[in-house]
Amino acid sequence: MIRVFIADDEEPARERLRELLGDIVAEVPNVVAGEARNGIEALERLPASGAQVLLLDIRMPGMDGLELARHLAGLEQAPAVVFVTAHDKHALEAFELNALDYLLKPVRASRLAAALKKAASAGAPRREQLARAAGGPREYLSVAERHRIVLVPVRDILFLRAEQKYVTVRTKEREHLIEESLVALEKEFCGPESTHAFVRIHRNCLVARSAIRGFERSGAADEEAHWQVVLDGLAERLPVSRRQWPAVRELIADK
């Protein structure tokens, strides 16, 4: 019995999938474990539903399907994902390239059955696969807890700092630990796709450009100058490495 979760913003589309799942139940035993109307709702409901396969619309309000899939990939028991779309040329090309499963709307019962069987045996897609298919930066970072996913909006993040195995995500209110590499995060959030939202100031630290209030010199007068970032609403100062200083200064000047 495959537990299936449906995420689509259009009620008739969800209904159609429910009907089709009912039609193929003899061939592929399945049960609908839950439904959601958008990405955020899916993140709230899916972890507790025990779903093994997620039928996921790409285009949804709030959070699109690809980003949702990337957050779900952090779950301990992440579901296999079958993307469902009416038409999305670029997304489909990306799916092909990265070996992700998808179905075209209107969906045929036979295709759905085949996709379910395949997905149930293949398991969850890998994070890197999804990241490559998505192309652009996420709007949230996520911290996967046992049966819950906590979202941190990227625009609320002040800085990201690597500490041994984890990366600390610092917002005004609190800190989160995520299991991602700072190098991958830099690629995602320091490039032109994210309009250079973050800037690397040190080997282990990326800072949100919008959070930078200014720079302070530190160190005694006889020593070589050493700069620190002053952040909005945070007492902590972050050191800028000598190597990054010219690049940081240039980016800030552009702001």
Add this chain to the structure above:
Amino acid sequence: MASIRQSAYPDLLPDFRNLAVMARVLLAVNGLAIFGALFAAPNLAQGLERFVQAAAFLEPLLFVELLAFFLFSRALTRLAFWTGNATAVVLAAAVAGAYHKGVVAIASVPVPGLVRTLVLAALTAVFLLAYFRLHTKAFSPALAEARLQALQARIRPHFLFNSLNAVLSLIRRDPRRAERALEDLSDLFRTLMADARQFVRLEEELELLERYADIEQLRLGERLRISWQLDAAPSDALLPPMVLQPLLENAVYHGIEPGTGPGEVLVRIERRGERVHATIENPYVEAGNQRAGNRMALDNIRERLSLFFDAEASIATQTTNGRYRVDIEIPYRRA
């Protein structure tokens, strides 16, 4: 693709009531006069002097001619193309002759002889008609092209497949509703594939809008609310086909679909004097704007409006207070 090769664009006399046509006539005739004066005179100063002298005779004549063509415009377009052309030349000469008579009777300025006036008026008319014919010819491939683009811009695959999917979901639960939805879809596509070069009446376009809205309602349910303000809409106004529908489609695609909650789209059409104003407004959703395709539809509509109305139509967009708004203004023409 037979429709593209079908460039047998109907030969039509220019619309003498169109401001842009009048402006072109004024410019061309004055250009000819300056050229003639400069060509005939021994030097620049004398040439200009001659032009100024001639202008005293020429400019009132031009206005009388324009007025005459304005009045006879409908009658001329009703004639067959070549008869119409011949009649136009005769009309131009006749008006010039009458004007000549009048000037000789009341004014004491030196005037060119009657025969010369008649010949010059007729020749100028021939020249201008030839120019307008070439102008139309030059633009008819653009029209055909615009039609193709319009076709592509109109059929948003996303809309088609999602609608079909919605209809499929209805078939078991509510077969009658499914039937109606398919009928709506057929009507929409029939118009889509109709000849995009003919004017349609506003009431037909509005009916189409409602069909389209019904389909979207089916998919989006309570997320989509449309407020129709059509009490002052002149149902007999003529406009190019499929000008409003793509705008409503845009409003839904960019303003409603990317939003999590319900949103309202406003459609307001009204006549103000000799102009027809149409406004379509939707919630401005930031993520919605990154969706491609909005510009393309707008450019296409702008292009078609100018092909149909020359410089007398306008289209403008603005974003204020979280609402995105498109305004269209066209001259009020009746069927």
